[in-house]
Amino acid sequence: MIMYVITCLLLIFFSLLINKHKFIVNIVKTLPRDFLAIRRMLKLNWRLNEVEKNGDTICKIFGQIAKKYPHKIALYYENEKWTYRELDLFSNQIANYFASKGYVKHDTVSLLLENRPEYIAIWLGLSKIGVITALINTNLTSNLLIHSLKVASSKGFIFGSDFSKAVSDITDSIADIHLFEFNDKCKDELLQQPSTLPDEILNVKLKDTLCYVYTSGTTGLPKAAPISHKKLVFLGYTITYMLGLTEKDTFYNPLPLYHVAGGLFAISQTLLVGIPIVLKKKFSVKNYWTDCEKFGCTISNYIGEICRYLLSVHNPDKPVNHKVQKMFGNGLRPEMWDAFVKTFKIPHMYEVYGSTEGNASLVNLDSKTGAIGFLPIWAKFLTPESIIKCDPDTGEPIRNSKGFCIRCKTNEPGLMVGKISTKKEFLGYTDEKATQKKILLDVFTRGDRYFNTGDILVQDELGYFYFKDRTGDTFRWKGENVATSEVEGVVTGFLKFYDVIVYGVEIPGTEGKAGMVAIVDQSKTIDLKELAKELKCKLPSYAIPIFLRILLSAPITGTFKLQKVDLKKEGFDVNRIKDDLYFYDAKVSEYVPLTTEIYENIISGKIKL
Structure with a gap:
C-alpha cells in the first residue's frame, strides 16, 4: 500500500512537470477504485501463494472444506439437499468405481448429463484419481457430438438417460469408447463402492489437467480447452476475493454445468470456499427471482441474454423480492445495464471479462455502467x-x-x-x-x-x-469500419427485448461488406418505418444495415450466444432464404421488401450501393 502511495505521488509530480493536469485529476478520481482493487489483490495473492506452496488441488481443498463443514448444505437441487460430507463420500465412490474399471491418471472420460448434483460429484470424483472429464454440451448430437468425444481422446463416456437416443445414433462411430449410462441402476451400483478417499489422489498435482471445456462453437467446430487444477483454483479464488464473497453467501446458479461460467467458476465457490449453491436443471425466467427469494440467495451469475429475458417479462406492478446483493457474469448490454439495476435493485453488478481458454481477464469492481473491467491508468x-x-x-x-x-x-x-x-x-x-x-x-x-x-x-x-x-465481426463498408456490437446496441435500444444479430455480407463487384441485421419477430409487428428513422438518426449512413431479415427464432448456443455463421453464409439471397427480407432504400430512407427484381439488380450492379 505504501509503495502504491509513493508511486502515485511520483506520477503526480512528474505529471506536474509536463503539465498533464487532466492525468492528475483522473488519478485522484480513480484512487478509491484502485485502493479497493489493491486491497483485494493483496489478499488474493497471499492465498494464491499459499496454494502454490502447498500444491493444493481442487480435490485437496474441497476435502478440507468438507471436513470443516461436514453437515453444511453444499448443493440445493429441486427437493434435494446435499451436505458437504455427502458430496465428498459420493465423489469418492465415483473415484473408486472408475479406478476399479482400470481408469488411470491422464485418461479422459466425457460427461453428457443435465444439471444435477451428481454432475459435480462425477467430475470431482474423477479428478481424485487424475482422470480428466470432458464436459460435453448437452445440445450436441450427431457429428458435433462425435467430434467433441474424439477431439478429447475419450476413453469412456458417461451420459444421462435423457440423451440415450443421441448416443445410440452414433454408437457405430464411437465403438472404441466405453459407454456408461447414468441411471438409477448405475447410481445404485456406484453407492456400493467404497466411500474412502482413493490412494491415487496423492499423485494428482496442481499443474494437472482437471477437465476439458469446449468453446461455444459460434464459429467453426467446438474446440476442447484444458482447464488445470491451478487455473480453476486461481480463477475461483479471484472471483472470491475480488468480489468479496464469503462462506455466509448463498449462490444461485441457473447456467449449464458444461459451461465454464456455471459449471466451474460458480461451482468453485462451493468447493473452494464453502458457499452453498442452488442448482437449476434449466434457466427459468419465470422462477428466477422466486427461487432467489426461496433459498435466500445473496449472489447470482448471469449471461447478458438472461438479464434481457428477466427485463422482458417483468411486471412493473408486481414487486420483486429477493436478497441478491451481487451478480457477476458477462454480456450485459450497456443500454440495458441501468434499467436492470434499477428494476431489480442490484447494488453490485460485476461484469467480468475473459474466455474459456484465455489468460486475459478483467473485473468491473465498482459497477461502472457498461465497463467490462479496468486497469489503473498509472499502470x-x-x-x-x-x-x-x-x-x-x-x-x-x-x-x-x-x-x-x-x-x-x-x-x-x-x-x-x-x-x-x-x-x-x-x-x-x-x-x-x-x-x-x-x-x-x-x-x-x-x-x-x-x-x-x-x-x-x-x-x-x-x-x-x-x-x-x-x-x-467488425467489417468495412464505404471505407469505414462498422462495429456490429454498436449497430446491435442501437437496434436493441429501439426494439428493447428482441434478439438482434448484425453481420456483414458480400455483394459482387463491391469492396468490403454491406451491413445486414437479423431480428427475431415471431409476430411480425416491428414498425420498420420507425426503425429506419431511428437508425438514420443514431447511426452514420455507412453503418445503417442495408439488408434486414425477420427470423422466427434465433440461432443460439446453449449459453445464449447468438450464432452468425449460417446467417453470414446465406447472406441476402432471396432464392435461398424463406424468411422475410428487406432492403434499405436510401432515397426514401425506408426498408422495402427485397424482391427478386431488386435482388437481381443489386447482384448485376444496376443498383449502386
Missing part, C-alpha cells in the same frame, strides 16, 4: 493485458518498422492480448494447430508471447475497458 505499461492496433478486416496486429506491435492510445479500439507467463498461463486446446494460431510472438520485445483474445476493446481515460466487437 498501463506494467500489466499483462494490453490493447494493440490491428487490421479491422483481418484482425491481424499492425506492427511498426521494427516488427513490434503498437499500443493503442486512450479511446482507440484495438485487439486485446494477454502476456503468457507462469502466472498467466495459456494451456491452449487439444488441437495443437488451433493453439498456435492464438499465440502472438515478439509483441513488444523479442521472444515474448501473448494470447490473442480476438476481441476488440477500448480503454478510456479513467482506465475502464469497454467491449467493441470480435475480430471478424
Whole structure:
C-alpha cells in the first residue's frame, strides 16, 4: 500500500512537470477504485501463494472444506439437499468405481448429463484419481457430438438417460469408447463402492489437467480447452476475493454445468470456499427471482441474454423480492445495464471479462455502467493485458518498422492480448494447430508471447475497458469500419427485448461488406418505418444495415450466444432464404421488401450501393 502511495505521488509530480493536469485529476478520481482493487489483490495473492506452496488441488481443498463443514448444505437441487460430507463420500465412490474399471491418471472420460448434483460429484470424483472429464454440451448430437468425444481422446463416456437416443445414433462411430449410462441402476451400483478417499489422489498435482471445456462453437467446430487444477483454483479464488464473497453467501446458479461460467467458476465457490449453491436443471425466467427469494440467495451469475429475458417479462406492478446483493457474469448490454439495476435493485453488478481458454481477464469492481473491467491508468505499461492496433478486416496486429506491435492510445479500439507467463498461463486446446494460431510472438520485445483474445476493446481515460466487437465481426463498408456490437446496441435500444444479430455480407463487384441485421419477430409487428428513422438518426449512413431479415427464432448456443455463421453464409439471397427480407432504400430512407427484381439488380450492379 505504501509503495502504491509513493508511486502515485511520483506520477503526480512528474505529471506536474509536463503539465498533464487532466492525468492528475483522473488519478485522484480513480484512487478509491484502485485502493479497493489493491486491497483485494493483496489478499488474493497471499492465498494464491499459499496454494502454490502447498500444491493444493481442487480435490485437496474441497476435502478440507468438507471436513470443516461436514453437515453444511453444499448443493440445493429441486427437493434435494446435499451436505458437504455427502458430496465428498459420493465423489469418492465415483473415484473408486472408475479406478476399479482400470481408469488411470491422464485418461479422459466425457460427461453428457443435465444439471444435477451428481454432475459435480462425477467430475470431482474423477479428478481424485487424475482422470480428466470432458464436459460435453448437452445440445450436441450427431457429428458435433462425435467430434467433441474424439477431439478429447475419450476413453469412456458417461451420459444421462435423457440423451440415450443421441448416443445410440452414433454408437457405430464411437465403438472404441466405453459407454456408461447414468441411471438409477448405475447410481445404485456406484453407492456400493467404497466411500474412502482413493490412494491415487496423492499423485494428482496442481499443474494437472482437471477437465476439458469446449468453446461455444459460434464459429467453426467446438474446440476442447484444458482447464488445470491451478487455473480453476486461481480463477475461483479471484472471483472470491475480488468480489468479496464469503462462506455466509448463498449462490444461485441457473447456467449449464458444461459451461465454464456455471459449471466451474460458480461451482468453485462451493468447493473452494464453502458457499452453498442452488442448482437449476434449466434457466427459468419465470422462477428466477422466486427461487432467489426461496433459498435466500445473496449472489447470482448471469449471461447478458438472461438479464434481457428477466427485463422482458417483468411486471412493473408486481414487486420483486429477493436478497441478491451481487451478480457477476458477462454480456450485459450497456443500454440495458441501468434499467436492470434499477428494476431489480442490484447494488453490485460485476461484469467480468475473459474466455474459456484465455489468460486475459478483467473485473468491473465498482459497477461502472457498461465497463467490462479496468486497469489503473498509472499502470498501463506494467500489466499483462494490453490493447494493440490491428487490421479491422483481418484482425491481424499492425506492427511498426521494427516488427513490434503498437499500443493503442486512450479511446482507440484495438485487439486485446494477454502476456503468457507462469502466472498467466495459456494451456491452449487439444488441437495443437488451433493453439498456435492464438499465440502472438515478439509483441513488444523479442521472444515474448501473448494470447490473442480476438476481441476488440477500448480503454478510456479513467482506465475502464469497454467491449467493441470480435475480430471478424467488425467489417468495412464505404471505407469505414462498422462495429456490429454498436449497430446491435442501437437496434436493441429501439426494439428493447428482441434478439438482434448484425453481420456483414458480400455483394459482387463491391469492396468490403454491406451491413445486414437479423431480428427475431415471431409476430411480425416491428414498425420498420420507425426503425429506419431511428437508425438514420443514431447511426452514420455507412453503418445503417442495408439488408434486414425477420427470423422466427434465433440461432443460439446453449449459453445464449447468438450464432452468425449460417446467417453470414446465406447472406441476402432471396432464392435461398424463406424468411422475410428487406432492403434499405436510401432515397426514401425506408426498408422495402427485397424482391427478386431488386435482388437481381443489386447482384448485376444496376443498383449502386
